Amino acid sequence: MAGARSIMLAAGGTAGHLFPAFALAEELKRRGIVVDLVTDMRGDRYGGGFPARTVYQVPSATLASRSPADVAKTTLMLARGTRAAFSILGRVKPAAVIGFGGYPTYPPLVAARLRGIPTAIHEQNAVLGRANKLLAKRVTAIATSFERTKFLEGSLVEKVVLTGNPVRQAVMDAAARPYEAPTADGVIRLLIFGGSQGARFFSDIVPLALFALPDPIRKRLRVIQQAREEDIERVSEAYSEANISAEIAAFFPDLPARMTAAHLVICRAGASTVAELTVVGRPSILVPLPHALDNDQLNNARRLAESGGGWCIEQRNLSPERLADELEKLLLAPDALAAAAKAAKTAGRPDAVRNLADFTLALAEGRKSGMGRDH
Structure with a gap:
């Protein structure tokens, strides 16, 4: 040039x-x-x-x-x-x-x-x-x-x-941390985020789903969840009443590091989110934004699910009971989580x-x- x-x-x-x-x-x-x-x-x-x-x-x-x-x-x-x-x-x-x-x-x-x-x-x-x-x-x-x-x-x-x-480089730096599946009696770290367009749905459904989990699983949970400012208080109270350890905020500046610390991520399926999940190699339950133009998030989520790196569940099919069932199966199957983490990493660029x-x-x-x- x-x-x-x-x-x-x-x-x-x-x-x-x-x-x-x-x-x-x-x-x-x-x-x-x-x-x-x-x-x-x-x-x-x-x-x-x-x-x-x-x-x-x-x-x-x-x-x-x-x-x-x-x-x-x-x-x-x-x-x-x-x-x-x-x-x-x-x-x-x-x-x-x-x-x-x-x-x-x-x-x-x-x-x-x-x-x-x-x-x-x-x-x-x-x-x-x-x-x-x-x-x-x-x-x-x-x-x-x-x-x-x-x-x-x-x-x-x-x-x-x-x-x-x-x-971003912050994601590349975080990707150096290898995935470690949850142990039989250890803590289980869940990360939930949905961006400004999608966090309200997760604020409504995720606390109810986690409350429905069996006591032995619920006591091991360590939850980090993004919520809109107007939802933070009610979400925090819901977790407190359920005796679930949780950190709730509208924004996490160190989200890549928190992503790599998670055993399982629950999130939307925006293009940057999917790219970051695959570069760091973390298993995820993807819930595409239902009103996204041209169903781009649904297509993104399906591509990752097809690779074995995550699970795609459309919002219309996701009730607190369904999410609780899915989580109970996955959190008691560390080998499945580890396999998904590996597949996600393989799909990353x-x-x-x-x-x-x-x-x-x-x-x-x-x-x-x-x-x-x-x-």
Whole structure:
């Protein structure tokens, strides 16, 4: 790359989009590459520690419905964002722009194409997201996390390279800890988290399920659970009444370390969550968010379950009684937990961040090796 080695990343303001962008930024920075980030206004929630030279914010909007009013409003906002991104790219002059999904990636990637800058999208899920679906025909190349990605077909396949979904360095560091199955009389560590969209369901169902477990199992439990701020008090009281040792919080900054300390994880099936579970190699009960667009979480969970690395249970089928039954079987079968941990680890792609960085630099330098299918 001639001159300043600069790459622009674009990501929606959710953790699922920002975390893989964060991981790539870390790797590019290690290679001496300057990284900038462009996101929407939601990026403030996660972007404070983002390893970028500058975090730019551009106007964006997600299409809420197909009504003429919503379409017009979203189109206007995206046009404003594209103008803003066009101006930013003119000043920054990156060698490539990489998008990580969400409608906030649309303006910078369209603006990059208008300026003749090489572009790519990274799809974290097993289903091509809606914003990425709009961009797939417009970008130079496409990086994927799964060998099969729904809606990537026809001529688009020629643009595709499988890189995996990169995870942050904190996850890579935590992954060095080997899995240890629970012993016959030892403590059992459960980790429950669901993100801002899914924690309420777990707050409702998990305490009831754990209370229904036999006394010998319940007394061994050590629970760490994420809950919304408004649910923390009632969840804590429920565990206290059940005499279950529990730590409840809205956010755990050291979640990767807590994940590796767990004997079993109960969680949603967002792309970053599944990637982290497989890199660290921990068994999980995955409960996909039922209203996720295009059932992306269900597809993610099924792929992991098919590998033997976890168990997928749809929310509509999960009652406290069902969860209690599943937990009793698993917690009394340490060999099954250990086998799932091993399978999850086998399914992991710890080299994903290196692959994606190679892909990015090949794109920026105009090389075919490492991007697309050497088309």
